Amino acid sequence: MQTGQESDDDDDAGPRIWGGTTLTERKQARRTALLEAALDLIGEAGAAGVTMRAVCRRANLTDRYFYESFASRDELLDVLYRQVADEFLEPMTAFAETDDPSRDREFSAILVDKVLGDPRKSRLFLVEPYSSTGLGQTTISVMPVFTRLMQDHLFAYIEDPVRRRLAAVTMASGNAGMFSAWLNGSLRASRDQIVDHCAETIAAYRSLYRS
Structure with a gap:
């Protein structure tokens, strides 16, 4: 023994x-x-x-x-945040690779259900970065992955690189803020209302800079 x-x-x-x-x-x-x-x-x-x-x-x-x-509490939070971010990135990556407008609402429903699936993870990923928890630098290093995904796939048709970047950053940060407000209770809306909003937002951004 x-x-x-x-x-x-x-x-x-x-x-x-x-x-x-x-x-x-x-x-x-x-x-x-x-x-x-x-x-x-x-x-x-x-x-x-x-x-x-x-x-x-x-x-x-x-x-x-x-x-x-x-090594520290901050390292644990960093590792945990990155793991959760990868879980949120997966459905977005699958959607971006197809870039099919007919799937906008399906994608929105998947994303919203992901947020609802585990409140602990959603709170860490979408709410905690707005508070003084030491996650600021981790968020700054992780979020560009999401904006690049939108920039390189969802808005690939936009020829002007500055406008392409503006569209991606605005949509990513806007959705993050919307989900944070929804989760912390300051935005009162049903699941279906959030799904509809996300789908309509994607459609609106698809038409941005088309002309």
Whole structure:
């Protein structure tokens, strides 16, 4: 039986096994538990409620295991934000690759349902960047991916690169603000109203600079 602290699991005999799992697998499980704990805390109190100790308590892990995965609370939030951003980017990428106007409402419904699917993730991605949580620089580095997607696909027909960029940045920032207001309760609208608005906004932007 193995006792004491876990050690590196790669040696000449291959990965060591405790309780049917390797050290690498247990490290990944602890990392996942910490990220899920942070998401739960964000859903309850926002990113301001995410501290190393609060996350460890929620995940039932010691601070030793926190620092095994993350150098700081800000690094945890950075990793979590980027993961959530990738999840939101996926349906947008699939839509942009087809650029089919007949799918505007379908795409809008997918996007809105994504926002509604996990309130914790939506709050992190769309609401928390507007507060003083330390996510500002992460948001600044991530959002250009979304604007470039719109710029290079949705507005590829616009010949003037400045106008193309203006359209993409305006639509991306406007939708982010709209979803943030919807999620924090300052904008009262039904799901269908939001879907209709998104579809109509896309249609309006499609006609921008056509002439």
